[in-house]
Amino acid sequence: xxxxxxxxxxxxxxxxxxxxxxxxxxxxxxxxxxxxxxxxxxxxxxxxxxxxxxxxxxxxxxxxxxxxxxxxxxxxxxxxxxxxxxxxxxxxxxxxxxxxxxxxxxxxxxxxxxxxxxxxxxxxxxxxxxxxxxxxxxxxxxxxxxxxxxxxxxxxxxxxxxxxxxxxxxxxxxxxxxxxxxxxxxxxxxxxxxxxxxxxxxxxxxxxxxxxxxxxxxxxxxxxxxxxxxxxxxxxxxxxxxxxxxxxxxxxxxxxxxxxxxxxxxxxxxxxxxxxxxxxxxxxxxxxxxxxxxxxxxxxxxxxxxxxxxxxxxxxxxxxxxxxxxxxxxxxxxxxxxxxxxxxxxxxxxxxxxxxxxxxxxxxxxxxxxxxxxxxxxxxxxxxxxxxxxxxxxxxxxxxxxxxxxxxxxxxxxxxxxxxxxxxxxxx
Amino acid sequence: xxxxxxxxxxxxxxxxxxxxxxxxxxxxxxxxxxxxxxxxxxxxxxxxxxxxxxxxxxxxxxxxxxxxxxxxxxxxxxxxxxxxxxxxxxxxxxxxxxxxxxxxxxxxxxxxxxxxxxxxxxxxxxxxxxxxxxxxxxxxxxxxxxxxxxxxxxxxxxxxxxxxxxxxxxxxxxxxxxxxxxxxxxxxxxxxxxxxxxxxxxxxxxxxxxxxxxxxxxxxxxxxxxxxxxxxxxxxxxxxxxxxxxxxxxxxxxxxxxxxxxxxxxxxxxxxxxxxxxxxxxxxxxxxxxxxxxxxxxxxxxxxxxxxxxxxxxxxxxxxxxxxxxxxxxxxxxxxxxxxxxxxxxxxxxxxxxxxxxxxxxxxxxxxxxxxxxxxxxxxxxxxxxxxxxxxxxxxxxxxxxxxxxxxxxxxxxxxxxxxxxxxxxxx
Numbered sequence: 001x002x003x004x005x006x007x008x009x010x011x012x013x014x015x016x017x018x019x020x021x022x023x024x025x026x027x028x029x030x031x032x033x034x035x036x037x038x039x040x041x042x043x044x045x046x047x048x049x050x051x052x053x054x055x056x057x058x059x060x061x062x063x064x065x066x067x068x069x070x071x072x073x074x075x076x077x078x079x080x081x082x083x084x085x086x087x088x089x090x091x092x093x094x095x096x097x098x099x100x101x102x103x104x105x106x107x108x109x110x111x112x113x114x115x116x117x118x119x120x121x122x123x124x125x126x127x128x129x130x131x132x133x134x135x136x137x138x139x140x141x142x143x144x145x146x147x148x149x150x151x152x153x154x155x156x157x158x159x160x161x162x163x164x165x166x167x168x169x170x171x172x173x174x175x176x177x178x179x180x181x182x183x184x185x186x187x188x189x190x191x192x193x194x195x196x197x198x199x200x201x202x203x204x205x206x207x208x209x210x211x212x213x214x215x216x217x218x219x220x221x222x223x224x225x226x227x228x229x230x231x232x233x234x235x236x237x238x239x240x241x242x243x244x245x246x247x248x249x250x251x252x253x254x255x256x257x258x259x260x261x262x263x264x265x266x267x268x269x270x271x272x273x274x275x276x277x278x279x280x281x282x283x284x285x286x287x288x289x290x291x292x293x294x295x296x297x298x299x300x301x302x303x304x305x306x307x308x309x310x311x312x313x314x315x316x317x318x319x320x321x322x323x324x325x326x327x328x329x330x331x332x333x334x335x336x337x338x339x340x341x342x343x344x345x346x347x348x349x350x351x352x353x354x355x356x357x358x359x360x361x362x363x364x365x366x367x368x369x370x371x372x373x374x375x376x377x378x379x380x381x382x383x384x385x386x387x388x389x390x391x392x393x394x395x396x397x398x399x400x401x402x403x404x405x406x407x408x409x410x411x412x413x414x415x416x417x418x419x420x421x422x423x424x425x426x427x428x
Numbered sequence: 429x430x431x432x433x434x435x436x437x438x439x440x441x442x443x444x445x446x447x448x449x450x451x452x453x454x455x456x457x458x459x460x461x462x463x464x465x466x467x468x469x470x471x472x473x474x475x476x477x478x479x480x481x482x483x484x485x486x487x488x489x490x491x492x493x494x495x496x497x498x499x500x501x502x503x504x505x506x507x508x509x510x511x512x513x514x515x516x517x518x519x520x521x522x523x524x525x526x527x528x529x530x531x532x533x534x535x536x537x538x539x540x541x542x543x544x545x546x547x548x549x550x551x552x553x554x555x556x557x558x559x560x561x562x563x564x565x566x567x568x569x570x571x572x573x574x575x576x577x578x579x580x581x582x583x584x585x586x587x588x589x590x591x592x593x594x595x596x597x598x599x600x601x602x603x604x605x606x607x608x609x610x611x612x613x614x615x616x617x618x619x620x621x622x623x624x625x626x627x628x629x630x631x632x633x634x635x636x637x638x639x640x641x642x643x644x645x646x647x648x649x650x651x652x653x654x655x656x657x658x659x660x661x662x663x664x665x666x667x668x669x670x671x672x673x674x675x676x677x678x679x680x681x682x683x684x685x686x687x688x689x690x691x692x693x694x695x696x697x698x699x700x701x702x703x704x705x706x707x708x709x710x711x712x713x714x715x716x717x718x719x720x721x722x723x724x725x726x727x728x729x730x731x732x733x734x735x736x737x738x739x740x741x742x743x744x745x746x747x748x749x750x751x752x753x754x755x756x757x758x759x760x761x762x763x764x765x766x767x768x769x770x771x772x773x774x775x776x777x778x779x780x781x782x783x784x785x786x787x788x789x790x791x792x793x794x795x796x797x798x799x800x801x802x803x804x805x806x807x808x809x810x811x812x813x814x815x816x817x818x819x820x821x822x823x824x825x826x827x828x829x830x831x832x833x834x835x836x837x838x839x840x841x842x843x844x845x846x847x848x849x850x851x852x853x854x855x856x
Binding site: 027028029030031032054055056057058060061062064065068091092093094095096097098099100101102103104105106146147148149150246249250251252272273274275276277278279282297299300302303305306309310 | 455456457458459460482483484485486488489490492493496519520521522523524525526527528529530531532533534574575576577578674677678679680700701702703704705706707710725727728730731733734737738
């Protein structure tokens with residue numbers, strides 16, 4: 001089979017989730033979960049799929065940014081992923097639009113992830129296993145260490161990967177038998193009333209989830225009341241995280257979070273701007289021992305590096321589709337391992353659960369080698385649109401068996417949700 | 429006159445500067461200076477112009493991002509700039525594409541700057557004067573203090589502005605008589621040979637510039653040789669800054685810069701990633717007393733805040749068209765004043781000199797109240813395409829008299845450089 005890529009096509013796909021207030025939080029009252037979707041095709045007709053996740057308006061701009069990358073990909077060989085990734089990141093003209101952040105970087109993420117989906121399909125393996133079986137040297141070659149060497153050198157990365165090598169086979173078997181622990185955010189959206197919150201907390205416990213998460217930050221009185229409801233249902237000692245979605249300045253974060261101390265938050269997520277490394281560090285000091293978590297909006301490995309250097313986060317929440325795709329996420333997993341900080345990825349949206357499970361499972365097999373204190377976020381939205389949706393059993397992600405990155409949306413879902421011409425939008 | 433905006437239109441404008449190696453540096457070997465250009469029009473036919481500066485590829489994506497903002501602007505009143513700015517920044521769906529960084533934020537910058545160009549034209553004043561005559565309370569109202577309050581509160585901003593109020597009239601007169609000091613980067617592009625460097629240094633001295641700047645970072649041997657040439661021509665004591673355009677990691681920056689110590693760099697600009705606050709701080713410690721400068725790629729006020737909090741920079745180089753336009757730049761000028769760090773703006777590219785002179789002059793009149801240790805970058809490219817080009821006299825920017833933000837490109841320049849259909853591109 002020829003691994004030569006002959007075509008790149010895009011779709012602007014949007015789901016009208018704002019109609020039900022699914023996904024409502026303190027900063028995002030009415031998201032329409034969307035995907036700027038890319039399909040790569042080889043000369044043999046094999047396809048690789050990827051996407052940038054957005055929440056509605058601007059998905060057309062994001063899709064245009066992906067199309068701007070066509071010239072880097074078409075005509076190239078899928079086995080060149082490492083070089084292709086750097087060619088896109090270091091195109092000197094495109095780089096001005098970031099560098100390595102925002103719309104242009106998310107576009108690179110979508111294309112890189114599609115390349116890995118394609119590669120894993122050609123190899124006939126799920127991505128987590130394909131990556132988890134690579135020799136340490138090959139994994140190091142996939143990483144761009146630029147701007148990281150004050151925190152992580154290639155030699156240190158190699159040492160981390162070699163240390164994890166002996167137990168790979170047992171951990172692969174463990175994943176296949178038990179899966180990877182999940183937590184659920186489904187009970188905690190701000191748009192839900194207390195009865196729905198109580199019912200969904202009970203369901204989450206019944207389904208075996210290891211943790212739940214509540215959105216906070218719109219009203220302190222509401223947060224106290226809702227946290228009390230959740231604590232009553234879940235009991236003392238059950239991990240309940242809270243998520244402010246960037247709502248606060250530094251001082252107000254400290255005050256607000258300390259007012260919720262009696263409920264023992266498992267972590268506080270995104271207390272302030274994702275750009276504010278020093279702010280996160282100040283908040284972490286001001287609310288200790290409550291841990292700080294962040295990552296879904298962190299733009300690249302350079303900001304993650306600093307969050308770790310500053311001791312600002314106790315949990316690192318990587319996102320599968322914001323930084324530069326699989327390659328940059330391998331760098332981030334290695335950084336987290338170096339600093340001994342557990343990675344608990346961001347998921348939800350549309351398709352993020354499908355992607356991110358592969359990264360956590362790869363981390364377990366070949367990088368950190370540990371599941372301790374680690375959970376993958378789970379939100380039960382929109383999985384029915386994927387050809388290989390995540391499978392949750394007893395509160396765990398089961399290890400995917402199908403070849404690829406689980407990134408492929410069903411053709412009829414793509415067609416119905418295309419914006420603005422798809423059936424879902426024409427009827428609205 | 430009605431200040432109601434009835435139309436937003438865009439142009440993808442590119443100049444083939446890569447053909448001459450103008451603007452070549454260690455990270456940008458072949459830029460085609462470009463503008464994603466926006467025109468706002470009122471019911472009465474008055475126009476406001478603005479643009480995001482890019483260096484070629486991706487200017488189409490940038491232009492698409494500006495078009496995505498049409499719905500926020502058309503139908504609104506130009507006097508609503510403050511509210512309009514926040515509506516764009518805090519649109520919850522568009523915000524996901526940043527937040528406040530990259531393509532989407534640069535688009536907001538272009539629109540905000542066009543609004544100010546329009547406002548100043550309606551008022552019949554150059555922007556620097558319009559802003560410099562506003563009451564302190566009105567200026568504070570233009571600023572978004574979110575994520576800044578741990579470093580700068582509205583009350584502190586008001587105090588800074590009030591402190592500068594008594595001398596405004598004298599400083600306006602001083603600007604009109606003497607202008608604002610400039611430095612030139614024209615001699616220092618990497619693509620030029622030593623003879624051209626020597627000749628351009630001599631010209632810069634002859635023209636009365638207060639400082640020059642050399643690009644560095646591609647080869648240490650070349651940098652030593654070129655710095656020696658420049659030092660020979662300019663003499664001891666003349667300020668010569670160097671600019672690495674993000675070339676180094678932290679440790680290599682320290683080593684490389686210290687190897688140039690004997691030539692007494694006036695500052696070292698962009699030694700590493702613009703996202704690396706802690707890295708800049710580590711470099712500043714490692715090369716003291718050589719000062720660090722950065723800013724042209726700093727994405728927003730939140731990163732500038734941290735650079736100041738960390739003591740990472742001795743000069744703040746704001747850019748007129750990357751952060752969220754005039755409003756966010758007022759926040760940045762206030763932050764710099766709070767921390768006592770001089771602002772020496774980035775310029776060059778296409779139209780950046782035209783815009784940024786207004787911000788420095790406003791800073792002098794109403795914020796810092798000082799010109800001490802401050803210069804505005806000047807590059808002698810592409811000014812002929814503007815209807816109100818900068819005027820340099822005796823190495824100083826003369827104070828603009830024409831109403832507006834000097835942002836307007838000549839219609840024939842827009843037409844000839846439109847990409848890909850304009851005459852300049854059709855002939856290539």
